[in-house]
Amino acid sequence: MIEFEVLGGVRLRVDGAEVDLAPMPQRLLGLLLAKRGQSVKVDTMIDALWEHDPPRTARKTVRIYVYRLRALIGDESRIVRADSGYRLNLKPEELDAARFEQLTTQAAQARSRGDLEAALCLLDKALGLWRGPAFDGLDRVAEVSTLVSWLDERRLTAFEDRVDIELELGRHAEAIGPLTRAVAENPYRERLRGQLMRALHRSGRQAEALDAYRQVRQLLATEMGMEPHEELQAIHREVLGQVPTVGQVPRHLPHDVPDFVGRQQDLEWLDSMAGARGTPLVITAVAGAGGIGKTALVLHWAHRVAELFPDGQLYVNLRGYDSGSPLRPLDALAHLLRCLGVQRGQVPSEVEVASALYRSLLAERKMLVVLDNACSAEQVRPLLPGVAGCRVVVTSRDRLSGLVAGDGARRLTLGLLPDDNGLALMRRLLGGQRVDAEPEAAARVVALCAGLPLALRIAAAKLADWPAMSLAEYAGDLSDGNRLAALALGGDEERAVTVVIDRSHDSLPAAAQRALRLLGLVPGPEFTAEALAALAGTSVAEAASNLDALA
Numbered sequence: 001m002i003e004f005e006v007l008g009g010v011r012l013r014v015d016g017a018e019v020d021l022a023p024m025p026q027r028l029l030g031l032l033l034a035k036r037g038q039s040v041k042v043d044t045m046i047d048a049l050w051e052h053d054p055p056r057t058a059r060k061t062v063r064i065y066v067y068r069l070r071a072l073i074g075d076e077s078r079i080v081r082a083d084s085g086y087r088l089n090l091k092p093e094e095l096d097a098a099r100f101e102q103l104t105t106q107a108a109q110a111r112s113r114g115d116l117e118a119a120l121c122l123l124d125k126a127l128g129l130w131r132g133p134a135f136d137g138l139d140r141v142a143e144v145s146t147l148v149s150w151l152d153e154r155r156l157t158a159f160e161d162r163v164d165i166e167l168e169l170g171r172h173a174e175a176i177g178p179l180t181r182a183v184a185e186n187p188y189r190e191r192l193r194g195q196l197m198r199a200l201h202r203s204g205r206q207a208e209a210l211d212a213y214r215q216v217r218q219l220l221a222t223e224m225g226m227e228p229h230e231e232l233q234a235i236h237r238e239v240l241g242q243v244p245t246v247g248q249v250p251r252h253l254p255h256d257v258p259d260f261v262g263r264q265q266d267l268e269w270l271d272s273m274a275g276a277r278g279t280p281l282v283i284t285a286v287a288g289a290g291g292i293g294k295t296a297l298v299l300h301w302a303h304r305v306a307e308l309f310p311d312g313q314l315y316v317n318l319r320g321y322d323s324g325s326p327l328r329p330l331d332a333l334a335h336l337l338r339c340l341g342v343q344r345g346q347v348p349s350e351v352e353v354a355s356a357l358y359r360s361l362l363a364e365r366k367m368l369v370v371l372d373n374a375c376s377a378e379q380v381r382p383l384l385p386g387v388a389g390c391r392v393v394v395t396s397r398d399r400l401s402g403l404v405a406g407d408g409a410r411r412l413t414l415g416l417l418p419d420d421n422g423l424a425l426m427r428r429l430l431g432g433q434r435v436d437a438e439p440e441a442a443a444r445v446v447a448l449c450a451g452l453p454l455a456l457r458i459a460a461a462k463l464a465d466w467p468a469m470s471l472a473e474y475a476g477d478l479s480d481g482n483r484l485a486a487l488a489l490g491g492d493e494e495r496a497v498t499v500v501i502d503r504s505h506d507s508l509p510a511a512a513q514r515a516l517r518l519l520g521l522v523p524g525p526e527f528t529a530e531a532l533a534a535l536a537g538t539s540v541a542e543a544a545s546n547l548d549a550l551a
Contacts, residue, residue: 001013001014001015001016002014002073002074002075002078002090002094003094003096004029004033004090004094004095004096005095005096005131006030006033006034006095006096006097006134006135006151007096007097007100007129007130007131007132007134007151007155008130008131008132008133008134008136009026009131009132009136009137010026010027010029010030010033010135010136010137010138012029012072012073014072014073014074019072021072022068024049024061024065025065025068025069025072027048027049027137027138027141028045028048028049028062028065028066028069029069029088030135030138030141030144031044031045031048031049031138031141031143031144032079032086032087032088033088033090033095034135034138034143034144034147035087035088035143036090036095036098037087037088037089037090038087039082039083039084039085039086039087040085040086040087040143041083041084041085042059042062042084042085042086043084044085044143045062045085045086046058046059046062047142048138048141048142048143048144049062049065066079066086077089078090096129097134097151099126099129100126100129100130100151100154100155100158101154103122103123103125103126103129104122104123104126104154104158104161106122107119107120107122107123107126107158107161108161110122111161111165116165116168116169117169119165120162120165120166120169123158123161123162123165124162126158127155127158127159127162130155133148133152134147134148134151134152134155135147135148135151156182156186156189159178159182160191160192160195163175163178163179163192163195163199164195164345167195167198167199167202167345168344168345169349170202170349170350172198172199172200172202172203172349173199173203175195175199176196176199176200176203179192179195179196179199180196183196183212187216187219188219188220188223188224190216190228190229190231190232191231193212193213193216193228193232194231194232194235196209196212197209197212197213197232197235197236197239198235198238198239198346200212201238201239202348202349202350202353206239209239210236210239210240213228213232213235213236213239216228216232238346249310249311249312250312250313250314250339250340251306251312251313252312252313252314252315252339253299253302253303253306253313253315253370254299254315255299256299256300256303257296257299257300259425259428259429260296260297260300261421261424261425261428262417262418262420262421262424262425263293263297263300263417263421266297266412266414267297267300267301267304269412270284270297270298270301270305270393270412271301271305273391273410274305274308274391283384283392283393283394283403283407283408283409283410284391284392284393284394284409284410284411284412285394285395285396285399285400285403285404285409285410285411285412286298286393286394286395286396286411286412286414287395287396287397287398287399287400287411287412287413287414288397288413288414288415289397289452289504290321290397290454290500290501290503290504291452291453291454291455291497291500292414292415292416292417292452292453292454293414293417293453293454294395294396294414295372295373295395296453297414298370298372298393298395299370301393302368302370302393305368306368308366308368309366309367309368309391310366311365311366311367312365312367312368313367313368313369313370314336314339314340314367314368314369314370315369315370315372316332316335316336316370316371316372316383317372317373318332318371318372318373318374318375318379318380319373320373320374320375320376320379320396320397320398321373321375321397321500321503321504321507322373322503326375326379327379329351329355329378329379329381329382329383330349330350330351330354332371332379332382332383333347333351333354333355333358333382333383334347334354336358336369336383337354337357337358337361340358340361340362341361342357342361351382352382354382355382355383358383358385359385359386362385362386362390363386364389365389365390366389366390367385367389367390367391368390368391368392368393369383369385369390369391369392369393370392370393370395371383371392371393371394371395372394372395373395373396374394374395374396374398374400375396375398375507376398376400376402377400377401377402377403377406377407378402380394380400380403381402381403381407384407394409397504397507399411399413415451416450416451416452417451417452417453417456418451419443419446419447419451422446422449422451422456423435423442423443423446425453425456425457425460426442426445426446426456426460429456429457429460429461429464430460430463430464434463434471435471437471438470438471438472440472441470441471441472441474441475442471444471444472444475444479445459445463445471445474445475445478448475448478448479448483449478449487452497454497454500455487455497458487458488458496458497459474459478459487462474462486484497484498484501485498508549508550509546509549511538511542511546512546512549512550514536515532515536515543515546515547515550516550518532518535518536519532519535519550521535522535529543529544529547530543532546532547
């Protein structure tokens, strides 16, 4: 196995062992490697080896050096005569500079996929190939110097890319030391200066970040008669707390439900909240069971009143009751900040700092913020604006009592859809002719769906798939079989009543889950905390607490 190394002094390894190279053969090998498989004329070799003062025997000596290199490599076919000179045949994987380029390319691809840890590992491997300045000792040779400059630039860029990833991952303190050394070695490199300012600022060292800007500004003015570029000035404003301006007005509401029916009183109540006065911030919590239509109601209302919020509408699904983990407040803030024009690399990595930046961006603006599918008040609280003019609507299966008690939220608890609204929805989804042909059966289907809009939509979708089935026949299937299993759509596991109920159940504390199962033994629709305490073998206070969680 043959390895050529130029990221430092020129070296040759054969089967893992370094080969001892005399200075002149080493110099000749470096020149051949710099050309990477291209022919190097003998006259060029002579100028490079003896710096324009060659001996009379120079051509013969070059042949001797070539002979020695062939012997050291152990393969005469590696160095061949070509075009009045010589060419070194090598494979890309045999040259450390080529491996460096490959690793940095792979790192860029990993970063574009969002795999930051993999990108960081690849850049570490790439930078680990360097032992010192490229072609150390040959940088003054004309045929090598241009490549040396290019490689040095690529090395510095790879280092900067690595720092960017560290900052994205929130490792600000770890980046300060290497950045300080890099800035000292490259004082005019503004990208490095900006990275150092960000790392210092996000590590709570604002004064040092501002001093770093003062130093580079003074250096550029004294030595080059110019101001820092706009990007560095923007970082300076960021350190000062001057937040970036919002560009295009964000309008990020998902599409409205085209066949929305009913809920007139609820819509009017939301309208009254949109125009509320005398409070610094209006927060509306729309609570209700899974599948009851909270998101549909809020989105339908939000589209109706969008013109009241000329600075835009923001939306984020907090995934409080999805199959995976709920969205962390920091991740939700990162999404909202990017919607407001903040670049990915400028999003703070601490919740408090990101929340402060978010509130600053919304100051003096009139915006609607929809926080959908929240799991708790703690998840929502960092996402609340801090000023008048903004309106926040939160949907949740939880009652979010913490928001009501601590943040002044108004709560709308969404009830089941009335039967007449259910029939109107069936007519919208199936067509009036089919519903009117079997009015009693249609009413029976609505009743079996228990006023749950999700169940009604699934039932209508299945009936639409089976045009030959009568509504009476379908009502019989729902009544006689496993109703939960029947209210599911093939190929869309998320659209199933049983999935919605399962996730609500699984989010409960274990004691509340057990209480719910025990209540199935009660032979009637009403019970007391004392009855549950007797069934569960607990105190009345504990039973009441579990009932509160279930309610």
